[in-house]
Amino acid sequence: MESLKVGVIGTGFIGPVHVEAIRRLGHVEVTAIAGVDQASADRAAGELGIPKAYADYRELLEDTEIVAVHNCTPNHLHYKVNRDSILAGKHLLSEKPLALSSSETSELLHLAETRGIVHGVNFNYRQYPLVQHLRSLIRSGELGAVRLIRGNYLQDWLSEDTDYNWRIEPQFGGPLRAAADIGSHWLDLVQHITGQRITEVFADLATVLPVRKRPIDERLTFSQAQGTGGTENGKDNFERVKVETEDYATLLLHFNGGAVGTVTVSQVTPGRKNHLVCEIDCSNSSVYWSQEESEKVWIGHRNRANELLMADPLLLGKDVMDYIHYPGGHNQGWPDALTNMMRQFYREVIQREQKGNRTAESSRSSGEPGQFATFADGHRLQCVLEAVLDSHRTRRWAKVSYLS
Numbered sequence: 595m596e597s598l599k600v601g602v603i604g605t606g607f608i609g610p611v612h613v614e615a616i617r618r619l620g621h622v623e624v625t626a627i628a629g630v631d632q633a634s635a636d637r638a639a640g641e642l643g644i645p646k647a648y649a650d651y652r653e654l655l656e657d658t659e660i661v662a663v664h665n666c667t668p669n670h671l672h673y674k675v676n677r678d679s680i681l682a683g684k685h686l687l688s689e690k691p692l693a694l695s696s697s698e699t700s701e702l703l704h705l706a707e708t709r710g711i712v713h714g715v716n717f718n719y720r721q722y723p724l725v726q727h728l729r730s731l732i733r734s735g736e737l738g739a740v741r742l743i744r745g746n747y748l749q750d751w752l753s754e755d756t757d758y759n760w761r762i763e764p765q766f767g768g769p770l771r772a773a774a775d776i777g778s779h780w781l782d783l784v785q786h787i788t789g790q791r792i793t794e795v796f797a798d799l800a801t802v803l804p805v806r807k808r809p810i811d812e813r814l815t816f817s818q819a820q821g822t823g824g825t826e827n828g829k830d831n832f833e834r835v836k837v838e839t840e841d842y843a844t845l846l847l848h849f850n851g852g853a854v855g856t857v858t859v860s861q862v863t864p865g866r867k868n869h870l871v872c873e874i875d876c877s878n879s880s881v882y883w884s885q886e887e888s889e890k891v892w893i894g895h896r897n898r899a900n901e902l903l904m905a906d907p908l909l910l911g912k913d914v915m916d917y918i919h920y921p922g923g924h925n926q927g928w929p930d931a932l933t934n935m936m937r938q939f940y941r942e943v944i945q946r947e948q949k950g951n952r953t954a955e956s957s958r959s960s961g962e963p964g965q966f967a968t969f970a971d972g973h974r975l976q977c978v979l980e981a982v983l984d985s986h987r988t989r990r991w992a993k994v995s996y997l998s
């Protein structure tokens with residue numbers, strides 16, 4: 595089979611991560627990368643061994659050999675880059691968020707469906723083998739009715755006032771930060787596992803560092819600018835800025851299947867690196883899964899001993915085999931989950947390309963439950979985030995209005 599040729603837009607942290615994950619598939623070739631300018635594109639192309647480097651993503655979209663595009667730019671560019679990519683007829687895997695407002699995400703969803711492209715949003719935490727296993731256990735009814743959905747997503751990379759990044763500024767990251775940047779992963783994950791959708795939220799947000807030291811060199815804002823606000827040659831190399839986005843959020847949640855829940859999200863918790871955990875309490879048993887120890891799941895029972903299940907193809911169902919690629923004890927982790935995301939996405943792209951089928955009907959079938967998050971999921975998540983902001987501002991429960 596001739597390999598598919600694809601392009602990646604964005605050369606920061608996640609762009610090269612996409613390149614690596616795509617390459618692990620074997621039959622998909624990254625032939626082009628676009629950066630913020632020619633120098634950044636050339637540098638990334640050189641380091642990653644990619645044949646073509648474009649100074650402007652629109653040049654990449656004009657490249658007719660490219661069938662699919664990965665949007666790995668900062669949040670404020672997502673709507674425009676996504677819209678242009680769809681109009682250029684490329685299959686599209688967007689980083690989260692899909693866009694920064696539900697009217698934009700709704701438009702992108704309709705446009706993608708009308709053009710018949712395969713569309714995905716990189717909610718990669720769905721793609722761990724034991725996450726899929728939990729989903730299967732709940733779907734089969736083995737755990738009983740889902741009652742309580744609880745958890746945390748905690749990080750520490752913004753816990754000092756010298757830590758700075760574009761995500762802090764609403765014009766680049768959007769009006770929500772912790773709740774959207776990492777909270778959105780948790781919200782997608784638990785809805786994926788339980789099959790229940792969030793209907794109402796009560797949000798309490800806090801900015802625990804109301805003033806931060808922004809590097810005067812703006813380029814550092816668009817790099818991994820941790821602890822950069824110090825002094826250089828005896829002079830301050832930062833300016834103090836007021837922070838408008840939240841470092842912390844606690845959300846109370848109601849789900850359409852009757853479950854209730856809560857999640858705490860923070861980017862200022864020293865020692866917590868990428869601490870995404872969820873606990874789901876069902877009528878027969880409870881389960882606990884932590885992203886940082888993703889090869890284990892705790893299953894709690896009332897009338898018999900609790901279990902600690904280790905990921906092992908011999909112990910998991912057939913529907914999980916597509917997500918686990920090594921024998922038990924040969925641990926998979928974050929990059930492997932991301933590769934699973936690419937595998938699911940490109941399976942759909944190949945099917946669509948082979949059939950030559952670009953109808954709205956074919957697009958709607960993309961991302962059947964259990965595969966990958968689509969623009970429909972990205973849109974629904976944006977509707978939940980808007981309810982979070984509404985609740986925080988009004989200090990009341992806010993219903994999620996799922997704009998269509």
Ligand SMILES: NC(=O)c1ccc[n+]([C@@H]2O[C@H](COP(=O)([O-])OP(=O)(O)OC[C@H]3O[C@@H](n4cnc5c(N)ncnc54)[C@H](O)[C@@H]3O)[C@@H](O)[C@H]2O)c1
Pocket residue numbers: 603604605606607608609628629630634650651666667668669671689690691716717718775816817818
């Ligand atoms: N799914 C995940 O687990 C995950 C993890 C990290 C980041 N992300 C998402 O990925 C996106 C990028 O995050 P990041 O951490 O890589 O940020 P980053 O700041 O490290 O990289 C962003 C890159 O985009 C480039 N860029 C800016 N404008 C551009 C343009 N017009 N054309 C091409 N490139 C342009 C910047 O130069 C920079 O290299 C964000 O939306 C973020 O939410 C997702």
